[in-house]
Amino acid sequence: xxxxxxxxxxxxxxxxxxxxxxxxxxxxxxxxxxxxxxxxxxxxxxxxxxxxxxxxxxxxxxxxxxxxxxxxxxxxxxxxxxxxxxxxxxxxxxxxxxxxxxxxxxxxxxxxxxxxxxxxxxxxxxxxxxxxxxxxxxxxxxxxxxxxxxxxxxxxxxxxxxxxxxxxxxxxxxxxxxxxxxxxxxxxxxxxxxxxxxxxxxxxxxxxxxxxxxxxxxxxxxxxxxxxxxxxxxxxxxxxxxxxxxxxxxxxxxxxxxxxxxxxxxxxxxxxxxxxxxxxxxxxxxxxxxxxxxxxxxxxxxxxxxxxxxxxxxxxxxxxxxxxxxxxxxxxxxxxxxxxxxxxxxxx
Amino acid sequence: xxxxxxxxxxxxxxxxxxxxxxxxxxxxxxxxxxxxxxxxxxxxxxxxxxxxxxxxxxxxxxxxxxxxxxxxxxxxxxxxxxxxxxxxxxxxxxxxxxxxxxxxxxxxxxxxxxxxxxxxxxxxxxxxxxxxxxxxxxxxxxxxxxxxxxxxxxxxxxxxxxxxxxxxxxxxxxxxxxxxxxxxxxxxxxxxxxxxxxxxxxxxxxxxxxxxxxxxxxxxxxxxxxxxxxxxxxxxxxxxxxxxxxxxxxxxxxxxxxxxxxxxxxxxxxxxxxxxxxxxxxxxxxxxxxxxxxxxxxxxxxxxxxxxxxxxxxxxxxxxxxxxxxxxxx
Amino acid sequence: xxxxxxxxxxxxxxxxxxxxxxxxxxxxxxxxxxxxxxxxxxxxxxxxxxxxxxxxxxxxxxxxxxxxxxxxxxxxxxxxxxxxxxxxxxxxxxxxxxxxxxxxxxxxxxxxxxxxxxxxxxxxxxxxxxxxxxxxxxxxxxxxxxxxxxxxxxxxxxxxxxxxxxxxxxxxxxxxxxxxxxxxxxxxxxxxxxxxxxxxxxxxxxxxxxxxxxxxxxxxxxxxxxxxxxxxxxxxxxxxxxxxxxxxxxxxxxxxxxxxxxxxxxxxxxxxxxxxxxxxxxxxxxxxxxxxxxxxxxxxxxxxxxx
Numbered sequence: 001x002x003x004x005x006x007x008x009x010x011x012x013x014x015x016x017x018x019x020x021x022x023x024x025x026x027x028x029x030x031x032x033x034x035x036x037x038x039x040x041x042x043x044x045x046x047x048x049x050x051x052x053x054x055x056x057x058x059x060x061x062x063x064x065x066x067x068x069x070x071x072x073x074x075x076x077x078x079x080x081x082x083x084x085x086x087x088x089x090x091x092x093x094x095x096x097x098x099x100x101x102x103x104x105x106x107x108x109x110x111x112x113x114x115x116x117x118x119x120x121x122x123x124x125x126x127x128x129x130x131x132x133x134x135x136x137x138x139x140x141x142x143x144x145x146x147x148x149x150x151x152x153x154x155x156x157x158x159x160x161x162x163x164x165x166x167x168x169x170x171x172x173x174x175x176x177x178x179x180x181x182x183x184x185x186x187x188x189x190x191x192x193x194x195x196x197x198x199x200x201x202x203x204x205x206x207x208x209x210x211x212x213x214x215x216x217x218x219x220x221x222x223x224x225x226x227x228x229x230x231x232x233x234x235x236x237x238x239x240x241x242x243x244x245x246x247x248x249x250x251x252x253x254x255x256x257x258x259x260x261x262x263x264x265x266x267x268x269x270x271x272x273x274x275x276x277x278x279x280x281x282x283x284x285x286x287x288x289x290x291x292x293x294x295x296x297x298x299x300x301x302x303x304x305x306x307x308x309x310x311x312x313x314x315x316x317x318x319x320x321x322x323x324x325x326x327x328x329x330x331x332x333x334x335x336x337x338x339x340x341x342x343x344x345x346x347x348x
Numbered sequence: 349x350x351x352x353x354x355x356x357x358x359x360x361x362x363x364x365x366x367x368x369x370x371x372x373x374x375x376x377x378x379x380x381x382x383x384x385x386x387x388x389x390x391x392x393x394x395x396x397x398x399x400x401x402x403x404x405x406x407x408x409x410x411x412x413x414x415x416x417x418x419x420x421x422x423x424x425x426x427x428x429x430x431x432x433x434x435x436x437x438x439x440x441x442x443x444x445x446x447x448x449x450x451x452x453x454x455x456x457x458x459x460x461x462x463x464x465x466x467x468x469x470x471x472x473x474x475x476x477x478x479x480x481x482x483x484x485x486x487x488x489x490x491x492x493x494x495x496x497x498x499x500x501x502x503x504x505x506x507x508x509x510x511x512x513x514x515x516x517x518x519x520x521x522x523x524x525x526x527x528x529x530x531x532x533x534x535x536x537x538x539x540x541x542x543x544x545x546x547x548x549x550x551x552x553x554x555x556x557x558x559x560x561x562x563x564x565x566x567x568x569x570x571x572x573x574x575x576x577x578x579x580x581x582x583x584x585x586x587x588x589x590x591x592x593x594x595x596x597x598x599x600x601x602x603x604x605x606x607x608x609x610x611x612x613x614x615x616x617x618x619x620x621x622x623x624x625x626x627x628x629x630x631x632x633x634x635x636x637x638x639x640x641x642x643x644x645x646x647x648x649x650x651x652x653x654x655x656x657x658x659x660x661x662x663x664x665x666x667x668x669x670x671x672x673x674x675x676x677x678x
Numbered sequence: 679x680x681x682x683x684x685x686x687x688x689x690x691x692x693x694x695x696x697x698x699x700x701x702x703x704x705x706x707x708x709x710x711x712x713x714x715x716x717x718x719x720x721x722x723x724x725x726x727x728x729x730x731x732x733x734x735x736x737x738x739x740x741x742x743x744x745x746x747x748x749x750x751x752x753x754x755x756x757x758x759x760x761x762x763x764x765x766x767x768x769x770x771x772x773x774x775x776x777x778x779x780x781x782x783x784x785x786x787x788x789x790x791x792x793x794x795x796x797x798x799x800x801x802x803x804x805x806x807x808x809x810x811x812x813x814x815x816x817x818x819x820x821x822x823x824x825x826x827x828x829x830x831x832x833x834x835x836x837x838x839x840x841x842x843x844x845x846x847x848x849x850x851x852x853x854x855x856x857x858x859x860x861x862x863x864x865x866x867x868x869x870x871x872x873x874x875x876x877x878x879x880x881x882x883x884x885x886x887x888x889x890x891x892x893x894x895x896x897x898x899x900x901x902x903x904x905x906x907x908x909x910x911x912x913x914x915x916x917x918x919x920x921x922x923x924x925x926x927x928x929x930x931x932x933x934x935x936x937x938x939x940x941x942x943x944x945x946x947x948x949x950x951x952x953x954x955x956x957x958x959x960x961x962x963x964x965x966x967x968x969x970x971x972x973x974x975x976x977x978x979x980x981x982x983x984x985x
């Protein structure tokens with residue numbers, strides 16, 4: 001890419017200490033995010049997928065600097081924000097906003113919609129005067145398709161979907177370049193989910209927003225995204241453009257995820273990869289490749305050597321990277337050679 | 349005769365600001381060995397229906413009316429003692445949250461054994477042997493060691509397997525599974541669904557699967573009941589429902605779920621929305637419950653509630669305009 | 679086609695109407711106004727009414743009795759309750775009825791003052807330790823230390839250091855109650871800090887002082903109000919105990935604890951001297967606790983289920 005990415009993340013790490021003992025010393029660490037790198041271009045949607053405990057939500061919060069990072073660089077629009085003092089960071093926060101999962105706990109129950117939406121506008125000094133503030137509030141309500149007169153109501157007077165719209169409006173209030181959607185549609189009912197997904201897509205087109213879409217719902221991700229990064233136990237195991245990832249998964253974990261999602265088509269024949277066991281604890285991640293304990297294709301090398309993330313040849317498109325030793329094998333022995341996606345998903 | 353017949357079930361709750369008609373006149377049946385799915389969004393009454401079958405609704409503030417015939421016996425007329433003998437024995441239930449539905453201070457073996465000792469009068473030793481057998485059945489490795497463990501020592505997927513083992517311990521004729529995989533990760537969900545399909549062949553219990561996930565329905569159900577705002581709006585064999593849904597709500601629901609692989613086939617770039625909100629169940633709705641959100645609604649729909657009509661063999665829908673064969677009238 | 683106005687029984691041909699469902703329980707009558715409020719919140723209504731009654735008695739004590747509660751009448755010692763002495767008279771011939779009425783002033787003053795002071799100070803300490811990690815470990819160890827001493831003993835010890843006066847009683851009980859409030863507020867603050875709306879506020883550039891004022895403080899007030907009522911009740915009991923053992927309100931001022939202390943020696947022969955102040959104390963404490971329970975249920979329906 002010729003232009004610099006909007007957001008660039010290099011070797012991001014976040015380890016949470018576990019305090020224990022009489023003096024509250026650190027007895028262990030949770031390796032929630034353990035060295036991940038990715039970037040997001042202007043107007044692009046990158047999805048971060050993975051199962052609970054893989055660290056995807058921690059990535060979102062770390063980017064927002066809601067807690068100090070353990071290590072790594074976060075570069076937003078050419079500026080390093082990971083080690084920036086809080087006061088310098090504050091005006092820059094405007095460029096990166098967030099929409100959370102739970103529509104109920106993401107709005108302060110003691111604030112009216114007006115005050116919730118006005119808070120970022122005032123903080124970032126965006127409104128020239130009170131008339132401008134008012135105009136901005138009205139425009140925000142309009143953007144998220146809520147009636148103007150709802151602005152004086154309290155959060156509890158709204159349904160889950162409407163509250164999520166308010167959360168989106170708050171994220172838009174600072175006129176950001178990037179929105180982090182942390183499971184933003186996961187808690188919603190099916191029909192409401194579609195409304196919010198469509199709204200997010202419309203807004204992205206309208207405002208040219210970049211999005212980091214953190215989700216465990218692969219069908220929604222595929223619908224929304226340009227590129228996908230798959231996380232497992234604090235590491236990114238595969239990054240690829242949408243069609244490449246769903247059409248030709250190059251990591252056994254991605255393959256298993258795709259084959260595990262129930263498809264709303266009865267009676268289809270699919271190739272199945274059912275993983276054994278559970279995700280190991282991020283306190284004590286396995287040596288070698290972190291996925292080897294559940295991988296159906298694991299061999300000796302996987303247990304000792306951690307595979308690096310590297311480009312993989314993919315007939316479906318450029319920019320496919322994965323961390324798996326299988327790709328060092330000749331194609332005939334590599335179960336992930338070729339495009340298996342259509343068979344896993346029983347489409348096309 | 350069907351194993352379970354639910355006839356005009358009504359479950360209402362008294363609240364300070366009106367009667368909540370959570371379930372209002374729902375009828376369906378389950379045949380022996382069959383898997384019936386009840387789908388709908390939150391608040392449609394699907395879970396309340398499940399709880400009503402086992403009479404787990406607190407009365408008051410709740411009240412159940414209608415008839416629930418299990419093997420020909422109306423459970424709503426059964427005494428508390430008779431109900432206790434049925435619950436966990438002939439009809440058992442799996443809940444969504446595998447952490448909170450297990451007792452944290454009892455070993456897994458004790459919890460499986462308890463139902464056996466209670467209902468089948470097994471001795472402590474026999475119950476433990478059977479517990480090991482059940483854990484093996486649900487695919488928990490090292491069952492001998494695991495029976496002595498406590499729920500917190502197991503992962504989420506394991507706990508749900510234990511829940512299934514408890515539910516199946518007494519060889520029930522009917523298993524009610526209320527969102528059994530919703531709290532689980534997708535790879536674990538695949539394991540549990542696989543287990544449920546496998547057990548169905550081996551154990552032969554009928555299953556009532558309550559879920560909001562149409563993918564899960566398509567994978568395991570044989571027949572489907574679609575609920576909306578406390579009413580059954582459509583019922584059909586699973587293929588018919590997904591291939592030619594008759595009720596506009598079902599059509600909207602299917603249209604609003606993206607299919608995995610859409611980027612490969614280049615299908616739909618925009619999801620279908622169902623506009624608006626579910627109506628309050630505290631107000632009586634004179635017409636069709638879906639009329640306020642339906643793209644096809646007319647004055648007739650807001651005035652007259654449609655009856656369930658058979659639109660095709662075994663396929664019923666409550667809509668004035670859904671055609672008997674083919675698509676919806678314009 | 680407008681069928682909305684069609685009379686029943688004239689459906690268009692081919693239309694199949696569903697059998698209407700009847701309600702299976704009588705309709706809920708939604709009552710507004712005071713009566714509706716009482717029906718929905720009976721504990722608040724009863725507790726609130728009794729607290730109001732006690733406040734009324736305390737404020738209008740001079741109008742409810744014509745006798746001076748401190749007037750001695752040695753000739754009329756230890757009279758049984760009668761038309762002249764409604765609640766009887768004590769061993770110095772003072773009218774117990776008027777002493778009990780005036781005693782309400784001390785109890786309620788101490789109760790309310792302690793509730794307000796302890797809540798305010800506890801709120802401050804709780805906010806500080808909930809937000810500053812370094813301060814937290816120090817403050818909470820001090821609070822743990824204070825809580826390891828029974829609050830009544832702590833209050834007695836503090837009273838031993840000072841002269842007996844209502845102000846000092848308030849001070850002593852407040853200090854004894856602070857750890858409880860601080861712990862509560864700290865717990866609430868720590869859980870509120872984890873709320874997504876606080877994260878969202880941080881992400882939208884809100885400074886820490888505004889986070890506290892706008893997002894944390896308003897959401898601690900509900901649990902704090904409930905806690906304050908319990909502290910109020912507990913402070914009234916502690917005041918009575920302190921006075922009873924002679925370490926509290928000076929004997930000159932009639933307080934329920936003092937009256938009971940004076941009647942202690944005659945308890946077996948003249949039980950009414952102790953009975954009436956004890957009755958008023960019980961009713962007041964019960965009323966305040968009822969009010970607290972009712973507020974807890976009304977302010978946070980989810981919390982009511984947990985406790």
